[in-house]
Amino acid sequence: MAKKTIIGSVKGTRDFYPERMAVRSWLYRTLKEVAEAFGYQEYEGPILETLDLYAAKSGEELVKEQAYVFEDRGGDLITLRPELTPTLARMIAQRQKQLHFPVRWWSFGPFWRYERPQKGRLREFFQWNVDMLGVDTPEADAEMMAIIAHFFRKVGLTPEMVQIRVNNRRLMDDHFQRLGIPAEARMAVSNWVDRRQKMSPADWEAYGRDIGLDAGQIHELVALLDDPNLWQESEELVRFFRAVEALGASEYVTYDAGIVRGLLYYTGTVFEAQEMAGEIRRAVLGGGRYDNLLADVGGEPLSGIGFAMGDVVITLVLEKYGLLPDRLQAHPAQVMVAVFAEDMLPHSLQLSSELRAAGLNVLMYPKAAKLGKQFKYANRLGIPVVALIGEDEAASHSVAVKNMTSGEQVVVPRAQAAEKICQFLA
């Protein structure tokens, strides 16, 4: 170990070295293309928000135990944003009178939650958010499926690898009411539904009785959860699936009465995407319809639908299937100008400038050194062409240009150097 201890990074954060940054940038470019293909505009909010913004609606667990909360110098409680939707709601509410609805916006930025890091979960992560506000039709909900399907296809994820599971909270609430489950117990029941796959049947039933369900209610709820055609009772879901079909996204979407989602503010459609082999147990993305959020942050009532996808899990899934593109690590420099000797430095500086003026990405070796060392440097960095002005070239006003891929080297008049380099790059 080094004698000096390097100061560590904050737990659960990542250092994006160039090779990792290349992956993040690729993901960003891909998301941008997908969102823009559907006419969505990019936006961003502040990283810091007041605790109040989340206190009402995001859910107790999220705010009390998972949010980064601290007091600023003025004594206000500040939160590192754990999600974007409340910020979006505020931004919309502030300009509600001047925006043209429906609004279609997307974003990709950092979020924090204070948890123990593990596979697929960190304390700082990036999230793609896509939302449409001002329409409350099932067809709008279906557009989210189309966006997600478009993204999956673009990165090579097939319906055999990932599926979006969809449910509707109104449908579930109607049944909860029919079964005599009081409104205040529905949150507990939703949590219970959510845990079904994670517990043994016996434990799960016992847990159900603990939250006040009787045997008859449990029996009926199990029948509901196992009914793949339950969606047909819901006019909303029937229209939703019809639209999903028309949008060509059906193969990625399935109905699942067990999907409830943890966030309090969802009121209608809810969904999450999962990796089908089950090796990556976390949701790839999740979202739903929120009818009351705008009013809750002080705006006029306005319905919205949206989803969020974290970079950590999607990267794991893409890695698993070998779908992260190669060649992401290509060095930006197309040509390196070597420095023959101390007194040749002006030639190298001028040549670099000339080549840049010709539109090339040029990296100059910053000082005179043994040529072997300089060529080795270019080779290690993967720079495809090296240009050099030695004494002979200086005398004849020419440039030696070497193709590092083929090994071919030619001497050309200085005015033709850029052209020759472009030939090598082609």
Place this chain on the structure above:
RNA sequence: GUGGCUGUAGCUCAAUGGCAGAGCACUUGACUGUGGAUCAAGGGGUUGAGGGUUCGAGCCCCUUCAGCCACCCCA
């Protein structure tokens, strides 16, 4: 917040309680105008940190920190 596993060279990893090593990487040279291949030499370590047991600790014990994994929960 609870539990398990792992910390040795830049990286991947060895080393019955008995001289801290290998491969790759790096530097230099063979090759005084040229990378990759080969050969040779070289630099690099408070074995995560602190304490304890022992004639002797990388190894055993305690504490602590970090990373990973699972639980909890999931935006």
